[in-house]
Amino acid sequence: MTKLTPIRATVRPLDLPQHLFEVELTFPAEAVASGATAALPAWTPGSYLVRDYARFVDRVRRVEGRREWPLEKLDKQRWELPASKRELTVRYRLYGNDLTVRTNHVDATHAQIIPAATFLYLEGQLDRPVEVSFEGFPTAWKVASALPQKRGVYAAGDFDMLVDSPFELGTFRTRQFKTGGTAFELAFTGDHNGDEGRIAEATKKIVEAAGAIFGGFPFKRYVFLFTFTPKLRGGLEHKDCTSLISDCHAFDKSEGYHALYQLVAHEFFHAWNVKRLHDPVLGPFDYSRENPTRMLWFHEGLTSYMEHLIVLRAGVVPWSHAAKELTRCWSEQVQRPGRLEQSLEESSWDAWIRLYKQHEFSPNSSVSYYDKGEAVAWLMDATLRAGSRGKAGLPELFARLWARHGEKGLTDADVRRAFQELSGQDPAPFWGAYISGRAELDPAPLRRAYGLTMVAKAPWESLSAAEAKDPAAQRRARAWTGLVLAANGPSVQNIIPGSPAAKAGLSFGMEILAVDGWRTASSGEAQRLLAEPGPGGKATVLAADRGRVFEVRVPVVESPDRSHGLVPDPRATAVQRATFVAAYGQPFPSAPVKPGTRR
Template sequence: MPPRSTPPAPVTAVLRPLSLSMHELEVELTFPPEAVAKPTVAALPAWTPGSYLVRDYARFLDRLRVEDGEGRPLAAEKLDKQRWRLPASPGGLRVTYRLFCNELTVRTNHMDAAHAHLVGAATFLYLEGQTSRPWEVRFEGWPKAWRVATALPRRERGYAAQDHDTLVDSPFELGTFRTHGFRVRGCEFQVAITGAHPGDENRIVEGTEAIVAACARIFGGFPFKRYLFLLTFSPKARGGLEHRDSTSLLADPHQLERAEGYWDLFLLIAHEFFHVWNVKRLRDAALGPFDYGSETYTRLLWFHEGFTSFMQFAIALRAGVVPWPWVARKLSASWTDNTTRPGRHEQDLEASSFDAWIRHYKPTEFSTNGTVSYYDKGSMVGWMMDAEIRLASGGASGLDALFALLWARNGDGHLSDADIRAAYRELAGKDPGPFWSRWIQGCAELDAEAISRAYGLTFTVRSPWEALPAGEAGDPDAQRRARTWAGLAFQGASPSVQNVLPGSPAARAGLGYGMEILAVDGWRTATAQEVQGRIGDFAPGDRVRVLATDRGRVEAYDLILSESPHRTTSIGADPRAGAAQRAAFEAWTGQPFPGKRP
């Protein structure tokens, strides 16, 4: 037998708070002699997997110092915004730097007197060409009452990561968090909750356990032995970021004052946990191993994120943690947006996926008119594919069967568009080409026909005047106001224009983004509501003069108003649904078909 190779020596990281109140963290990295015997380049990632935006984490790094193994200072040459050339040092190198940690998201570092949430990509320099080297992370100088929560295994001297990718994929939470645990199918789960809130933590944990169990039923178990949910409450916060064996979650504590706050949180948990399989293991080849220095492009985010956004509803429904009427309203709102958004004619799902770096994460005023969301539209297209599979299987299975099939075939490995097509062909019994060319690579309108046939659901499309409340439905003035349309959109109460819809009266008149509407028909308009109200004084076909300011100059614009083209879709249950449709609905949602049986 050949001699067993010696495993590489680890990089040692020691993290110390310089000032909790000033959000300053010191990172000390010790690189072993074998790693720095020759000149090397140290780099800080520019982005973190799961969030497709170059965040330039190096802008938070300063005071970089380099010493040899004897503590003698050495010079490091900065090569670009995030890379430093380190001199050769046969006795090892110590690199120390300061990080500013004051951005509370699941993608960035945050620390204060209450807690610390540390993201690997934003924290640890790595040696280029040596990402397979193991790491050991220790914490020194933190408050005595604080503990550490991470998916990394505990070692005598700290926490161990088998390589840099694992380190980046394992966030740390430090503080006095509350820990809850449960077991499902022999696997250990922990929920570490940070921050005050008025809610019931037992309800949160029990709901999380039900979500976990619902996923286990799809895949037959879990690809890990331990999993960690890091949940932080902070006002007006919401977000999630998936990792292989953990997830970071942010939620607004005040949302738990209402039942919908729990439902929204459970959807977030279901979404991020489903990523255990979809994207963290079943993944496009571009999505790991990663190039942390620049953008990594994929055309499959419609599948990784969009289809996960559909599955979150099925998982939460089957877990019994959200009610169908609420989900129906969420699906109705998404269907409405994706059948009325002007950008649906401009961008397909593959393009939306590819351009995530410059469009989804960097929206502009024009985004509504020129783009679609691979999350939201991907979810609706996933529902359509689910229905096709449900119809082909006689109601027995849906999109969950496609994921189970891909997991059985590909496991923890790379996934291609061809793999997804092949699974669709097998389960739906159809050539995938037409579906892909219309709704994934093309801009065809969403089609609810298969969903209606599969599940006995109705998609009712209403104009604004048809959707008036009962007390106004027969009022001629209310009817006229609901019909009259200028094509202006505002954000909040301000009369500043957020969007001008293409081809609308406002667009034809020359109004544009950012203009402030000062007056309509001579009436001063101080709010968006007043603008819409004065426009509603007229009827479709009328001409109205609008005063607006653009870069300090006031100009007059003549709008010829038209009838509103906007349509709202409401999803409901068809009382005429047959037994097969009702059974399919119950198989999909795990809940009874809404309404009485015929």
Template sequence: MKEAVHYRVSMSRPHSHLFEVEARFPPGQDVLDAVLPVWTPGSYLVREYARHLQDVTAVGPRGEALPLHRVDKRTFRVKAGGQAVTVRYRVYANELTVRTSHLDGSHGYFNGATLFLYTEATRHHEHRVTVVAPEGWRTFCALEGEGETFIAPDYDELVDSPFEIGPHTPLSFTAAGVPHEVVIWGDTVPDAERLTADLQRICEAQARLFNGLPMRRYLFLVYLTDKGRGGLEHKNSTALLFPRAGLQTLRGWEDFLTLAAHEYFHLWNIKRIKPRAFVPFDYSQENYTTLLWAFEGMTSYYDNLFVRRAGLMSAQRYLTRLGETFTQLHGTPGRRSQTLADASLLSWIKHYRPDENSPNSAISYYLKGEVVCVLLDLEIRRATDNLKGLDDVLRLLWRRYGDGSGMPEEGMEAAVQEVTGRDFTPFFDLAVRSTRELDYSVLAHVGLQVEYRVRESANDKGGTPPPRKNGEVKPRGWLGLTTKGSATLATVLEDSPAMEAGLTPEDELVALDGYKVDAANLLSRCEDKRPGDTVRLTVFRRDKLMEFSVVLGQKPADAIYLTRVDKLSDAQKAAFQSWLGATWDETLG
């Protein structure tokens, strides 16, 4: 049996934000290269975790110092001489996100990729982690354990198992016969009983799709903060970051459930069914695939759908949220510049590194991927007279690639064609491999159609019909930009009046037509004018006062909502009920 790699993690001074780590590698290597990943699976950006390592030294089996030097940004080379080596170091952890690590007086949280040096020679050995926690703190991790030591069969599973250490009392529930724990940091939830009950219903709804759960236990790590939202999936756990105030509202509670449903669905879709390009992970550099839209976009489609299937969201509410998603896509000019396949491939330099021009040049594979998967599900249902759907494609992928062997780049398309017996090449050519507008006509299969209206304000997300107004609705003036803070331009949209006039991001607002203006009232004051009117916008650009004449355009009708088609047929009603599990009598009036 191969000898295990052993880690010891302690935190003697939590307020220093420093984890103290010892990594003991078994004998056998003459020269040992201990390396740290530059990224973590599920978050496709090179984050250079080694920048947080300090005070790195190495000793032999009798405690004698061994020569160590840094070869490159992530590699520490030790002259081991075939003997066991212990590398000691500290890791600065003061970034509270689901993909990094954080340590202070209230808790410790870490992702393995940020903390654990490894060697390629021992990557497939068993890895054991012993956590030395401050008094009164407990350690939570989805790995199997012996006391305070947690055991991973290899380095990949270790990296895929985050740790939370703190004075927490977990919540628990059982779903589909599998025990689940919920560990919460940052605040208490307003209704713990409701939280576990809702999570249980979502987990069991997903388990029904795949006829059971693929793990022996599961761990939710929940971080309630002042702001921020995100999640990171793992093989048997997830980390969820969510604003604590959000749980006090119905919309916020719903958002939290969709976030949890999203990460839980990754148990199958990417943690086990994964791109072949990720097998094995290369932790030293980017791992490229054109399929992230299928893994993240499809998961985004199913997160709302499973909250609906769990009975925690009405069909009407689901359609409203769907309209909001369509609106967000339609309001992103980058959909005309970047294909969905390229958005997946270039996530390493695009999605996780947005700038002021990103809305013009790129599209989120989460966002467009979700919309494409809605349309794909309905196309499959239409092609098979509602006998099959995207669920059947997922089950096929689970049977074929659920062992972790990896799905080839053409695997998604091939599975759809196998399930339907139809050639779906034209659909994928349009939706995934081109920048042409999507075809929403398939919505008619379930009795729906898209309608467009002008947004009522900058906070209008679409999804709902226009408010009823008395009298004629006058066209509104439009600048074509977004703002940030109190007085700064954030993005100037492609082909907009503002771009034609020469305005640019980071211009600081001063006045409109000679009167003081800020971000809060700039757009509304322009909307009070008519298309074709000329306004004078005064700004500071790098501390220089400048004035621009802008000929206002007409505010576009880019908010989308869903309505039922005229003369709804019995077949459309049946298809709708098969899709959303609701009758038309309880939906859209």
């Protein structure tokens, strides 16, 4: 097989405080001998939304010495390259001022380079190697990347590998550890109030717990890119690395560490689930358009559950925290109106146009394959455990799929087959209820497998002892109109379909000016006044819609809202207790977990 000559890419700063940088690409003569089309990806794998990265690109031109020619733009993200008997160099400017794990961000303190948002590829030549170098950045800056490098040149075997390898440049801090024959590197960017030694130690335990599921690691080197900045959280998986963003002020409480550990576990588990073990649609990719799949519930939803299991087995998060997170998720899903409208398969397929492009009515018409998928994964794990008398759960399902399919591609039929083998049950009823169907979540498998009972509590059942004796507090706790207000003011964020507020004509974006003659300056005041009449009463609401003020009477009914908690059965059998320990690596709980509250 003829070895392809690589494309050479050079990245240079133009004006870091203004978030401007430049990319120069030199295409070998063999690649452009007959002309070619250069394109910028419209999206990046792992984030299922067309982001139109080309909107950040301008001044695209061919360069030869001091001479420059603009390239003909064919559409929003493609440029025509002329035929050339020699190397052809293209240079262009980029703007990067969006600090997420999916977008470029450069300033005077660091540069985060996301390859999909940065580098053009040649259509029909995605298998051509790419070599990346950096010039002109501050001399004190280092580069963190999962790509191998030699004398400052980072080599990607093809464009897919390049896209899967983000770069972090700056004065970041580093830590390393080795386990299971693999070297792990951690790069920390940004100030924060956490303990990096503690984070590194927990990360080591997390990767060991995940690796134990699969009998080792499918790589010899892996890089964690940690970025800390106020009020942000997110992660994006790659084959040999992951990008993580965390709130820099979150670590004054243990919950801040727990949230970061869950994020680490989630993205690291993706090194198997989706980066290697995946629906064939998800690689090789078409970077120009959507790549829809019905299996994001498996790749993301099951991973959202596995993050809890991994941090529990690693011993870095207590069961009490994980249980609260799981029951909070459960509470949200069983009360989300969209649960009756959209299945997990439909949510997966429509991710590109619905999950990442939410509108006001979305909670009433859709579910998230992340959150609903997490709850269904919990039930799937319990169903597997109950069917195998505690011998197998989701970890064993993943291990079997990995051993059987590896990186060869994975279908829904493959998952069903493994489920049937491990549980001894026909998968059709489970899939029909929860994956292709819209059945209500049934907590019975949690009790059968683990000896855990899901208990629902009404708002008035969660009152303090003193409030429970107060008739007015009881009346307000029972009240409900179906009106969901924004956190930053008394404007309507959502209206539950069929609710009293919906029947009264209130709708999205309206402002609640007063209730029963009392001015409402905040959403809290509005909700308190709406609850005052109690079930059976009515509230007079003064509202504004696009500047027009009007008045409606809103009936108040008893609240259907419920929070959920897990109660361990003191009479749980030895098999149930052993199943819990085998699944989570922690002792069977001795005290009830308080109900989770809605987010």
